[in-house]
Amino acid sequence: MKIFQILxxxxxxxxxxxxxxxxxxxxxxxxxxxxxxxxxxLSMAENLTTKEIAxxxxxxxxxxxxxxxxxxxxxxxxxxxxxxVTDIKYSKSLSRPAVLxxxxxxxxxxxxxxxxxxxxxxxxxxxxxxxxxxxTTNGNxxxxxxxxxxxxxxxxxKTIQWGxxxxxxxxxxxxxxxxxxxxxGGVVACTCSCAYNTIANLFRHGDEIIIxxxxxxxxxxxxxxxxxx
Numbered sequence: 001m002k003i004f005q006i007l008x009x010x011x012x013x014x015x016x017x018x019x020x021x022x023x024x025x026x027x028x029x030x031x032x033x034x035x036x037x038x039x040x041x042l043s044m045a046e047n048l049t050t051k052e053i054a055x056x057x058x059x060x061x062x063x064x065x066x067x068x069x070x071x072x073x074x075x076x077x078x079x080x081x082x083x084x085v086t087d088i089k090y091s092k093s094l095s096r097p098a099v100l101x102x103x104x105x106x107x108x109x110x111x112x113x114x115x116x117x118x119x120x121x122x123x124x125x126x127x128x129x130x131x132x133x134x135x136t137t138n139g140n141x142x143x144x145x146x147x148x149x150x151x152x153x154x155x156x157x158k159t160i161q162w163g164x165x166x167x168x169x170x171x172x173x174x175x176x177x178x179x180x181x182x183x184x185g186g187v188v189a190c191t192c193s194c195a196y197n198t199i200a201n202l203f204r205h206g207d208e209i210i211i212x213x214x215x216x217x218x219x220x221x222x223x224x225x226x227x228x229x
Contacts, residue, residue, distance in 0.1 A: 031226040032074050034067065038221045039122055041065060042081055042104070048211040050088060050098035057085045061104065064216060074227045080108040081117075081219075087134075097139040097206035101132075104219050109227070117225055123217035127209060137207040152193035159186030 042061035060082050067075035083104035091098040106116045120133050127135045211217075 031228050032069050032072065034069065034074070034221060034225040034227065036221055036224050038225075039218045040067070040081075040119075040221070041216055041218055044211055044213055044215045044217065047213050048085075048100075048102075048209075050090060050100055050209045053085050053088065055085055055088050059083055059085070059102070061217075063107075075107075076110065079110075082106055082108070091205040091208055093203050093205060095139055095201050095204055095206045097137040098209050099134050099136040100209045101134050103133075113228070115225070115227070117221065118223040119219040119221055121217065122220040125209075125211050125215065125217055135209050137209075139207045149194050149197075152190045152197070155190045155193065156186035159189070 041064045043064050045060040045062055048059055060080060063075055063077050063079040063081065066073055066077050081104045083102060083106075085101065086103045087099075087101040089099035102121055104117060104119050104121075106114050108114055121129065121135070123129070125135055128138055129135060
C-alpha cells in the first residue's frame with residue numbers, strides 16, 4: 001500500500017514539474033509589440049464594389065512598407081492582411097448611397113502563422129469615413145438634384161458660345177441673331193433637364209462604393225499587436 005502511494009506521489013510530482021517547465025518555456029518566449037494607435041499602410045489586393053460584394057465576404061491587402069521596431073524588421077512589406085465585409089447597406093432609390101463596413105482581423109507572418117489583430121479603417125478611400133467606421137458618401141436626393149442642376153446650368157453658356165461661333169462662320173454680324181436664339185434654346189434645355197432629373201432622382205439609386213485593386217489605405221491598431229520573435 002505504501003509503495004502504491006509513493007508511486008502516485010512520484011507521478012504527480014513529475015507531471016507538476018513538466019507543467020511548470022512548459023509554462024516557464026511559454027513565459028520566456030519574447031515578442032515585439034507594435035503599440036496601440038499605430039497606423040499601417042496597406043494596398044488593396046482586389047477590387048471591392050458594393051455592386052458585387054455581400055456581408056461576410058473575405059478580402060486581402062498587403063503591407064506597403066517594412067515595419068521596424070528598435071531597428072529590427074518585424075513586418076516586411078507585402079505581409080498579407082486579411083479581413084471581411086462586416087456589414088453592407090446597398091444603395092437605394094431617392095439617391096441614397098451605399099454604406100460599407102470593412103474590418104481587417106488577422107495577418108499572416110512569413111512563417112505562415114495567422115495573428116489576430118484589432119484594427120479599424122483609418123482612410124476615407126475618397127469617400128466619407130463615418131465615426132463608426134463606415135464608408136459612404138454625402139449623397140442624398142437633394143444633393144443629387146443640386147448636382148444635376150449645376151450640370152444643366154452649363155448648357156446655357158455652351159449654347160451661347162455655339163451661337164456666337166456658328167454665326168461668325170455664316171456671315172459677318174450673324175452672331176447678333178444667333179446668340180439670343182441659342183440663349184433661349186439653352187434656357188429651355190436647362191429647364192427641361194432640371195425637371196427630368198428632379199423626377200428621375202426619386203427612382204435612381206445613390207452612389208456605390210468602389211475600391212480598386214492597388215488602392216493604398218491606412219488602418220489603425222485598436223490594441224497592441226504582439227509579433228513573436
